[in-house]
Amino acid sequence: MGYLKRRIFQGMGAVLPNSFVQGILTASLYQGSLKSVCSPLLNCYACPSALFSCPIGTLQHFMVTGNVPFYGLGTLSAVGATVGRMTCGTLCPFGFLQDLLYKFRAWKVSIPAWTRYFRYAVLAGLVFLIPYITHENWFSKLCPMGTLIGGLPWVTLNPNVRSMIRALFWVKIAILLFFVTTSSMVKRPFCRAICPLGAIFSLFNKSSFLQLAWNPDTCTKCGKCQKICPVDIRPDRNPTNPDCLRCLDCTRCPSLKLTTVFHHRPFDVPGTPPVEVAGANSARSAA
Numbered sequence: 405m406g407y408l409k410r411r412i413f414q415g416m417g418a419v420l421p422n423s424f425v426q427g428i429l430t431a432s433l434y435q436g437s438l439k440s441v442c443s444p445l446l447n448c449y450a451c452p453s454a455l456f457s458c459p460i461g462t463l464q465h466f467m468v469t470g471n472v473p474f475y476g477l478g479t480l481s482a483v484g485a486t487v488g489r490m491t492c493g494t495l496c497p498f499g500f501l502q503d504l505l506y507k508f509r510a511w512k513v514s515i516p517a518w519t520r521y522f523r524y525a526v527l528a529g530l531v532f533l534i535p536y537i538t539h540e541n542w543f544s545k546l547c548p549m550g551t552l553i554g555g556l557p558w559v560t561l562n563p564n565v566r567s568m569i570r571a572l573f574w575v576k577i578a579i580l581l582f583f584v585t586t587s588s589m590v591k592r593p594f595c596r597a598i599c600p601l602g603a604i605f606s607l608f609n610k611s612s613f614l615q616l617a618w619n620p621d622t623c624t625k626c627g628k629c630q631k632i633c634p635v636d637i638r639p640d641r642n643p644t645n646p647d648c649l650r651c652l653d654c655t656r657c658p659s660l661k662l663t664t665v666f667h668h669r670p671f672d673v674p675g676t677p678p679v680e681v682a683g684a685n686s687a688r689s690a691a
């Protein structure tokens with residue numbers, strides 16, 4: 405996918421799910437039938453212009469009420485089994501915001517790969533376990549996307565909400581500011597280390613219908629794919645990496661392409677026998 409095309413998709417992912425303009429004009433929430441639909445994006449359902457439900461909010465709601473979140477898990481599993489983490493790379497507004505913030509001139513820092521395990525802890529703790537025990541939706545209370553498009557607009561639009569500000573609101577603001585600041589220095593810190601929705605989708609990257617394929621016969625190991633990757637990974641080492649957002653930026657290199665799980669030799673030209681290249685097997689096993 406071209407750079408511009410991805411930005412257009414990301415723009416649509418930010419605008420279309422938040423197109424209930426009446427909500428902003430009248431300081432009210434959309435409560436029509438679309439609100440029962442889980443979008444595959446981290447997009448706060450409490451935003452005055454939001455048309456859909458946040459999947460993480462839905463999962464927590466079921467846990468708070470002591471029920472198994474079949475609906476939310478089923479929806480997310482269907483999306484993940486089809487495209488893996490592609491909605492993170494092409495549609496999610498909070499991912500888009502982090503991509504834009506990284507464009508700022510700032511001191512750039514890499515974070516180690518093991519930070520990815522935090523997001524599974526956040527999923528297990530703040531989305532499932534703690535809401536089940538405390539009957540409070542703790543991830544949503546702290547979510548920076550919720551603060552950005554839910555909390556801040558309400559505080560701006562409604563004086564009654566302003567009068568109810570407590571210490572927790574300032575904690576939420578601090579968390580939002582932390583991720584806004586660090587996103588200018590680190591590639592997508594929230595997506596890589598914290599986001600429980602990304603954690604769910606990343607479980608499907610190895611087996612989803614859509615796959616990223618790498619061609620060891622033509623790859624020169626130049627590392628340019630990592631430089632343009634929004635999560636700083638090398639797809640030539642592991643094309644099914646759980647951190648991969650399937651943004652397809654790296655498919656500008658002819659050694660990488662989008663394929664399907666059923667396509668076992670995606671780089672073969674039909675009708676020609678496969679060519680064995682010295683070192684290809686060791687490169688494959690290194691991946």
Ligand code: SF4
Nearest residue numbers: 492496499595599602
């Ligand atoms: S990891 Fe979360 S915040 Fe990042 S793009 Fe995916 S859903 Fe959005």
Ligand code: SF4
Nearest residue numbers: 623624626627629657
């Ligand atoms: S996949 Fe392409 S960009 Fe990445 S190391 Fe190989 S040749 Fe370079």
Ligand code: SF4
Nearest residue numbers: 633648649651652654
């Ligand atoms: S490895 Fe390629 S498809 Fe995956 S996130 Fe990086 S640039 Fe995007």
